[in-house]
Every structure is written in C-alpha cells, then in structure tokens.
Amino acid sequence: MKGRAGLAKIGSQIFTAEGPAAVERIARLVPGIFLDLKFCDIPNTVAGAVSAAARLPKVRMLTLHTTGGLEMMRAAKSALKGMKNPPKLLGVTILTSLDEAELSRIGLGGTIQERVTALALLAKEAGMDGIVASAHEVEAVRRAVGPKMVIVVPGVRPGAAGGSGSGKDRADDQARVATPGNAIRWGADYLVIGRPIAAAADPARAADAILLEMKAARFERRTAAHSRGAARP
8 A cells, every 4th residue: 555645544543552652653654644632622732642643753744623712722833932843733523423303302403504504614713724524515614714724635435425525334334425526526635545445355455546536536626726727707
C-alpha cells in the first residue's frame, strides 16, 4: 500500500489496545498519521489530551466532537499554541452511522443537514482547521464555512447505492454513505477509506481503483469550477 495513501488513520480501537506505541510504530511506515480519537470532555481535559496527542510522531490531524461545545474546542486550539507545525484540529459533526430517526431519538432536533451545518459553523467560530461530515452534507457545509476549512469525509463506499452515492450500508454500521467519486465532486478534501480496501481480496488493486475514481472526480471538479469562473461577467 506504500505510496497510495497520504495519511494512515489510527482510531480508538487500536489506540485503546496498543496506546501511543501504535502511533510510534505506524509512523515509521507512513507519511503521516490521522489520529481519530474524537475527544469529547470538559475543556481542560480535552486540552491536555490534544497537547499529548499532538506530540506523538507524525500526527498531522486530530479529531474532537463539536458537540463538546465552543469552549472545549477553543481550549483544544489553545493547547497547540506555540507548537511548531501543529496538527490540524478537526471537529466531528454527526457520525455517519446516524440517520435522522436516530438523531431524533437522542434528542437532536432538525434535519441532519441542519445539525451538521450548525456544528460546522460552531467549529469555525472556535478556530478549528476543518470538520468531519458525511458526503451528503459537504456542499451545504462548504457554502456555510467557506473555502478554507478542510472537510474530511468518512463513510466512503465504492459502488454505494448503485453508484448514486446515497443510501444505507447497515452491514458495516454506516447510514450515510457515498462513492469516492461523488464525495470528491461534492467538495471533500480528504476521504477516509478503510474496509473497502482492507476487506478486499486484493487490497492494492482496490486502492488503485479508488484512486483512479478520485482522480477523475477531481478533474471534473476543477473543470466545473473553471467553467463557473469563466461564465462570470
């Protein structure tokens, strides 16, 4: 898989089992680490966790839950002050495993798009470098937060819903999925892709097919943006 991925994602499962040693070992093999621990606690605790995580080798991106609130996110940002080349802080909005019925069940009103957009704006206010959201909210989020914030999209599945980029994949806990091509077309900066590669009979071949799809979608996106710019008076 060397040369095929920009960052290796380390989540809570491997970090709980192996701790910082997992980051240290994997960092020797990859260009950078996306440490996806989704911190959510009182501001002081999250600040301490972010400070410690940011000092692990090659950590380029860190996640925390936007539902922890404005002061928690600001504390996390402050914890990185004075650090040379700090990792990007990403605010997780609504998990891709949740649909609108589940959102209502846990007491969050409004549609998923409304909630994701509101949380993205809160993340921007707090000074986060980017947000994490499903591909289905990317266009609305981009309009809300502008061009500078990074948007990371999980729940990416080649051939999702017959290629339309919508629908559910309950077999692996995802309620809001999209194809790699659609996620890029709609405005994603980074895609999180795990099981479609790891579970493939030929992981390298699966990764190459995804990269080709992403490359084609990026070309379409650039071409469309250029056309819109040329059409302006």
